[in-house]
Amino acid sequence: MLLRNLTCALVLTGLLAVPAQAETLMMATTTSTQDSGLLEYLNPAFTQETGLELKWVAVGTGKALEIAKNCDADVLLVHAPAAEMKFVADGYGIDRRQVMYNDFVLVGPAADPAKVSGKTTAEALKAIAGAKAPFVSRGDESGTHKAEKALWKANNLSPDKESFYISAGQGMMATLNMAAEKKGYALTDRGTWIKFANKQGKNNPLRIVVEGDKALFNQYSVITVNPERCPRLKKAAAKTFEDWWVKPETQKRIADYTLEGKQLFFPNADAK
Incomplete structure (x- = not known):
């Protein structure tokens, strides 16, 4: 009897020691959160x-929103505020919360053929168009691409049919590589730029030519996909996900994430 009880106790202990399989949450996000190394870190x-x-x-924000519309993701981490607000207003998402920001920078060849260094974003884009200097766009409806298109439009410029304008149709890192090959300009989020520059080292053919303009602000937010449209959505887990991003400990981790001593993202949680 004692042996039987001991055996049962050992079996029970073994069963209790086996952790329950973790629930899986699916996120659609922008390439910059992956390319920068932030997701792997967090x-x-x-x-x-x-x-x-x-x-x-990790895809462009436009594609991420489409994935969510098709109920193929539970949550989003994206950076195209106007598109995000429309996504929520149209009933596809709920509980949009700001979590962090960085900024966009305009990069170009070290020789700066369009002479845009030190100019405002508006002046720089006009100079690039005037010089017909190569400009490589992501061309993928990502948050960066949407921001870039808005900047051209704000300055009454429509370069997409011009020969100097190159649509990569790829992620940010690939777009920067293409800009380097073409000796062209590109708009990039700062986080991916720091990662790119770190990889290139002293051989980097590109440099930042425009930065610090208010027009280059880059906000990131989390959104839960609307469970009324997607009945299989893991609503409780999604709420846990959003709450985790805005809590002080996570916000501090975001602030602490650096590369080559440079901070890539800046927390600004909306904890509503």
């Missing part, structure tokens, strides 16, 4: 503190 803490397994697909 994910272990997220899993440890929430008990959730986070999987993601």
Whole structure:
């Protein structure tokens, strides 16, 4: 009897020692959060503190929103405020919250053929168009591409049919590589730029030519996909995800994430 009880106790202990399979949450996000290394940095803490397994697909924000509309993601981490607000207003998403920001920078060849260094964004774009200097656009309806198009439009410029305007149709890192090859200009988020510049080192053929303009502000937010449209959505887990991003400990981790001593993202949580 004692042996049987001991055996049962050991079996029970073994069963209790086996952790329950973590619930998986699917996120659609922008390439900059992956290319910058931020997600890889934050994910272990997220899993440890929430008990959730986070999987993601990193695409342009436009594609991420489409994935969510098709109920193929539970949550979003994106950076195209106007498109995000429309997504929520149209009933596809709920509970949009700001979590962090950085900024866009205009980069170009070290020789700066269009002579835009030190100019405002508006002046720089006009100079690039006037000089017909190569400009490489992501061309993928990402948050960066949407921001770029808005900047051209704000200055009454429509370069998309011009020969100097090159649509890459790819992510930010690939677009920067193409700009380097073409000796062209490009708009990029600062986080991905720092990662790119770090990889290139002393051989980097590009440099920042315009930065610090208010027009280059780049806000990131989290959104839960509307469970009324997507009945299989993991609503409780999605709420945990959003709450985790805005809590002080996570906001501090975002602030602490650096590369080559440079901060890539700046927390500004909307904890509503």
